[in-house]
Amino acid sequence: MTPTFAIPPTFLGSTLDPAAARICVAGVPLDLGTTNRAGAREGPPAVRRASRMLVDGDNPANWRDPRTLGLADVGDFAIALGDLPGSLSLIAEQAAAYAHLVTIGGDHSITLGLLRALARRCGPVGMVHFDAHVDTWPDSFGQPLGHGSVFYRAIVEGLVDPRRMIQIGIRSPCERAVYDWTLAQGVRIVTAEEVHESGPRVVAEQVHAVLKSGPAYLSFDIDAIDPGQAPGTGTPEVGGLFTWQVMAILKRLAGIDFRGMDLVEVAPAYDQAEITALAGSAVIWQYLCLQPFS
Template identity: 60%
Template sequence: MSGTPTFAVASSFMGLPRSDRSAAFALAGIPLDIGVTNRTGARSGPAAVRAASRMLTDGDHPHFWIDPTRLDIADIGDFTIALGDLAASYRLIEEQAEGLDHLLAVGGEHGITLPLLRALRRKVGAPLGLVHFDAHVDTWPDNFGQVYGHGSPFYHAIEEGLVDPRRMIQIGIRSPVQREVWDWTVGKGVTILSAQDVHALGPAAVAERVRKVVGSGATYFSYDVDCLDPAFAPGTGTPEFAGILPWQSQAILRSLAGIDFVGMDVVEVAPAYDVSEITSLAAATVIWDYLGLVGSAKTA
C-alpha cells in the first residue's frame, strides 16, 4: 500500500483534487435541513459523508474494477442556500444545478431532490424514471400545512411532470402513512416495494423489478439513508424500525447495470445521531457504488 495514509486524505470527497464544474461527474453538498419534520442536523451531512469517504480511497472498486477517483470527476463544494427560506433555497439549488453534466448531490434533507429534478427535467426534455430508496413514500401533498418539505418532494415531482410515476419505484418503504396518500401514490402508477418485500424477494429479484419498471429512458437515483435499518444507519432524522440491510441495498444497486442513470442524490445523513461514522460511511459507499456502476458503463 502506498500514497497518502487513510487518515490524511484531503477533506474533499475521496480526496478529489478537482473542483471545476466542467467535469463529467460533479459532486456537490447541499446543506439544507429547514424542511424536516423530526430531528434536524442533515445540514452537517455533506461534511460527514466527505470525511467518511476517506475509507474508499485505498484501491479499485472490487466489484466493478475501476478506481472512481480516476473518472472525470470533481468535488465542486457546497451549494449556496437561503438561510431560513425553503422556497428561495429551492430556487438557488435549481440554478446551481444548471449546466452540470452529471450531478451527485449529498444532502441535506430529501426536499433537495425537487429542485434538482426541476433542473434535470429541463435538460433531459422528458419526464424521468426514478429509483427511490427510502423508508417513506415522500408523496405527502404538504408538510404539516407547509407546501414544501422533506415529506413531499415526489408529490410535487409527479404533479409537475418531472418524473413519470409509471417509471418510478420505491424500495424499503415501511413508515406510518395515511391510506389516502398511499392510494394516491399507487394510483398514479408508482411501484412500491416495502422493506419486507425486499427481505422476501431478495436483491436479484428486486433489481430485476427495478429494470422492468424504469425501462430504457433517462432515470434519476435518490437514496435516503433511512431506507436502512436504524441499527446500521442511526444517524438520520426520521429513523424507522425494521429496514433493509446494507448488503441488500448494495447488492441491488450493483445489479442495476444497463439503466440510463443521469443523476443522483444521497440524503438525510444527520451525523449528530451517528455512531462511529457508520451512517456517513453507508452514504459515502452508496456514492462509490453508484460511481462504479455508471463509471464502468462509460469506460466499457
C-alpha cells in the same frame, strides 16, 4: 500512497478541475424541510470524511475505481437562509450548470430543486427511490414544501414519470389515501419486507423492468437502511434494509441511464462511530461504479 486520514476533505479526495470532470459532486447543507430531528445540514462534510475509506482500491464487483472516472467535488451550493422555496430555486439554478451531478444533502426536500433542473434538460425522468417513506404527502404539516412532499410535488410538476418510478424500502406509517394515490399514479412500491423476503436480485430485476429505457435518477434517503445500521438520520424507522442488501441491489443496476443522484438525510449528530456516514458514502461510491468509464 497517501494514508486515508490525510486525504483531501473532498469526496474521495477529488481535486480535479470541474471544467474537466465528467461527474461533479456537490453538497447542499439544507435541512429546513425536516419534520422530526434536524441536523442533515451537517451531512455533506460527514459523508465526505467517510469517503476516505473508499480510496484504496477498485470495487471488487466490477474492478472499477470512481477516482478514475473524471470526478470533481465542487463544494457546497449556496442556500437562502431560513427560506425553503428560495433555497430550492437556488439549488435548481446552481444544479443546471452540471451535466451529471451527484448531490450530498441535506434533507430530502433538496431533491425537488435538483429534479427541476434535470427535467429542464431531460424532460420527465424515471426514478429509483430508496426510502422508509413514500414522500408523496400533498403537504408537510400544512406546508406545501418539505421532505415528506417532495415526490408529490415532483409528480404533480411533471418532473418524474411515475410509471417509471420505483420506491424501495418503504415501511413507515402512512395514511391510506396517500399510499393509494401513489399507487394510482403508476409508482411501484417495494416494501422493506418484500426486499427481505425476495432478495436483492429479484428487487434489481424489478427496477430494470420498471425503468426500462430512458433517462433516470437515483434518490437515496439514508433512512431506507435500518436504524440499527444507520442511526444518524432524522426520521428513523425500524425494520429497514441492511447495508449488504443495498449494496447488492445497487451493483445490479448497471445499464440504467442514470443522469444524476442524491444521498440525503444523513444527520451526524445522531450517528454512532460514523456508520451512517460510511453507509452514505458507500452508496454514492457504488453508484459511481455503475457509470460508463470509457
